[in-house]
Amino acid sequence: MQLFPCPFCGPRDETEFHYGGEAGNVRPDGTDVPIDRWANYLYMRGNPKGTTREIWVHMNCSEFFVMERDTVTHKVLSSTALSGEHAA
Amino acid sequence: MTRRYSALSLFREGLAGQTGWKQAWRSPEPKPSYDAIVIGGGGHGLATAYYLAKNHGIARVAVLEKGWIGGGNTGRNTTVVRSNYYYPESVELYGLAHRLYEGLSKDLNYNVMLSQRGMVNLCHSSAEMEVGARTVNAMQINGIDAELFSPDDVRRVAPIYNFAPDARFPVFGGIWQGRAGTARHDAVAWGYARAASRLGVDIIQNCEITDFIVEGGRCRGVQTTRGMIRADRIGMAVAGHSSVLAAKAGFRLPINSYALQACVSEPVKPILDTVVLSPGTGVYVSQSDKGEIVIGGGLDRIPSYAQRGNLPTLETVIAGLLEMFPIFGQLKLMRQWAGIVDVVPDSSPIIGESPLPGLFLNCGWGTGGFKAIPAGGTLLAQLLATGKHNDISRPFDLDRFATGRLIDEAAGSGIAH
Numbered sequence: 001m002q003l004f005p006c007p008f009c010g011p012r013d014e015t016e017f018h019y020g021g022e023a024g025n026v027r028p029d030g031t032d033v034p035i036d037r038w039a040n041y042l043y044m045r046g047n048p049k050g051t052t053r054e055i056w057v058h059m060n061c062s063e064f065f066v067m068e069r070d071t072v073t074h075k076v077l078s079s080t081a082l083s084g085e086h087a088a
Numbered sequence: 089m090t091r092r093y094s095a096l097s098l099f100r101e102g103l104a105g106q107t108g109w110k111q112a113w114r115s116p117e118p119k120p121s122y123d124a125i126v127i128g129g130g131g132h133g134l135a136t137a138y139y140l141a142k143n144h145g146i147a148r149v150a151v152l153e154k155g156w157i158g159g160g161n162t163g164r165n166t167t168v169v170r171s172n173y174y175y176p177e178s179v180e181l182y183g184l185a186h187r188l189y190e191g192l193s194k195d196l197n198y199n200v201m202l203s204q205r206g207m208v209n210l211c212h213s214s215a216e217m218e219v220g221a222r223t224v225n226a227m228q229i230n231g232i233d234a235e236l237f238s239p240d241d242v243r244r245v246a247p248i249y250n251f252a253p254d255a256r257f258p259v260f261g262g263i264w265q266g267r268a269g270t271a272r273h274d275a276v277a278w279g280y281a282r283a284a285s286r287l288g289v290d291i292i293q294n295c296e297i298t299d300f301i302v303e304g305g306r307c308r309g310v311q312t313t314r315g316m317i318r319a320d321r322i323g324m325a326v327a328g329h330s331s332v333l334a335a336k337a338g339f340r341l342p343i344n345s346y347a348l349q350a351c352v353s354e355p356v357k358p359i360l361d362t363v364v365l366s367p368g369t370g371v372y373v374s375q376s377d378k379g380e381i382v383i384g385g386g387l388d389r390i391p392s393y394a395q396r397g398n399l400p401t402l403e404t405v406i407a408g409l410l411e412m413f414p415i416f417g418q419l420k421l422m423r424q425w426a427g428i429v430d431v432v433p434d435s436s437p438i439i440g441e442s443p444l445p446g447l448f449l450n451c452g453w454g455t456g457g458f459k460a461i462p463a464g465g466t467l468l469a470q471l472l473a474t475g476k477h478n479d480i481s482r483p484f485d486l487d488r489f490a491t492g493r494l495i496d497e498a499a500g501s502g503i504a505h
Contacts, residue, residue, distance in 0.1 A: 001399050015400045019391060039490040043342035043433055047331035049393045071345070071393045 005079040006058040007065050020055035022046060023066050051077065093197055112278060113285035118292050121318040122150045124472045125310060127297055127333065129153025130162040131458065132325035132450050134280035135465020137289040143466070144473035147288035152312060154296035158277030161327045164427030165458040166350050166384040168363055168374065170207050170268035171232055174223055177483040177495050178436065179230040181463055184480060188462030189271060198279030200271045201377060207268035207363035208242060210259055217260045224263055237262040245362045248415050256411050257368045268363060270374055276461060300337045300447070307337070307446035321472045323448045325464065328428030330451035339443040341451065342432055342489050347388040348455050349397030349426035353419040355379030369408025381419060383409055387431065387455065397426030429454050434494035439467050440477065440485035448472055449486065
């Protein structure tokens with residue numbers, strides 16, 4: 001059983017968290033978006049082996065946050081509250 | 089000198105003290121160039137090489153495997169073979185694989201121990217039963233054997249299921265495919281390897297791709313830990329690590345990698361003569377020929393490249409298993425393992441040319457690549473040989489994520505993605 005650090009509640013059981021996707025995947029703006037860009041936003045992922053930045057939600061407090069994590073070792077490198085800057 | 093397996097060769101080797109068997113496949117040094125390279129020595133990669141040689145006469149082929157053949161997901165699955173899918177595109181694809189599996193032992197001269205013991209997908213409510221009827225209709229219209237099971241039918245094939253009146257997952261019926269079953273997973277890899285090697289394919293193990301050679305906008309070869317190897321046509325079948333190779337080739341894929349775990353119990357006498365899947369518990373189970381109870385469940389909840397799986401998911405799987413079969417509470421678990429699977433938004437594979445011309449994809453099989461090995465191999469071989477899609481692989485091209493023509497098989501894949 002792994003503990004994940006919620007920036008608001010501290011270390012909690014991994015089952016309390018839900019994965020929300022890769023950080024930095026910004027929804028295209030405007031009405032004139034080429035289909036490749038939409039496909040890129042909707043479906044294409046970096047899916048790195050190693051360090052990655054991800055959006056997670058702590059379901060108990062409903063807060064979204066950014067967690068830096070290693071996908072091979074499962075080691076958590078950082079956990080910070082979601083801000084406009086982090087989402088981008 | 090005994091190369092071909094038969095009753096006579098077994099008898100002859102028995103008399104000769106088993107001293108004449110030859111190694112099943114050669115282990116040559118890599119050549120500087122080939123007509124085609126297949127990256128990944130799992131089931132799909134080995135099958136691709138075999139069908140390139142057999143169907144298209146292209147035998148100057150190298151299979152490059154970073155570890156040992158069949159050491160990835162081919163050795164980490166639950167060995168189920170089935171084609172009980174919903175959409176016509178999927179039925180064509182998995183139906184092809186299923187038919188080829190039925191003749192595979194003969195084709196490869198290698199016993200893959202296909203055991204068509206049938207499979208039932210349980211329905212636990214009248215609403216699920218209606219969806220079940222719809223699925224059975226779709227399968228029958230598409231020419232796949234399917235039957236709608238009553239509770240009595242389920243009781244006949246799986247009498248040890250928990251049919252108690254207070255069962256948490258009562259049985260209202262099920263979707264039955266009688267031709268479904270299991271096959272020996274290692275034998276599938278070894279059989280393809282042996283048959284491909286006999287046709288001239290070079291199987292090169294401990295050979296990891298470090299980079300792609302791109303000239304004039306086309307993929308012309310690969311850099312490996314065993315030197316540079318050139319070919320104008322390269323296919324990759326590296327389930328779990330498709331994104332890693334795509335990054336080296338300069339593009340992204342619609343894939344998230346997750347661990348999918350499974351486990352087996354100690355071997356016991358025959359007690360379960362079919363494959364049982366419960367969407368309610370998310371668990372599926374069969375008994376191996378050795379007597380072990382083989383238990384599979386859903387994906388781990390965390391994107392991962394760690395081939396081990398986590399405890400909360402295992403607990404969910406075992407809890408679900410014991411709701412279905414309380415009698416299994418006496419069993420001891422012997423092994424647990426996980427493979428890294430390519431999870432795609434529509435739960436259907438990706439087969440086709442990649443954004444880098446000359447590099448072709450066979451990936452995104454998610455939790456169900458094993459059952460599709462003969463089809464994945466046939467179709468990638470055709471792409472490599474001709475550069476063109478077969479009618480069966482066309483709908484699974486990467487372009488569907490831009491056109492929006494997705495094949496959403498989240499239900500047919502059986503396990504929630």
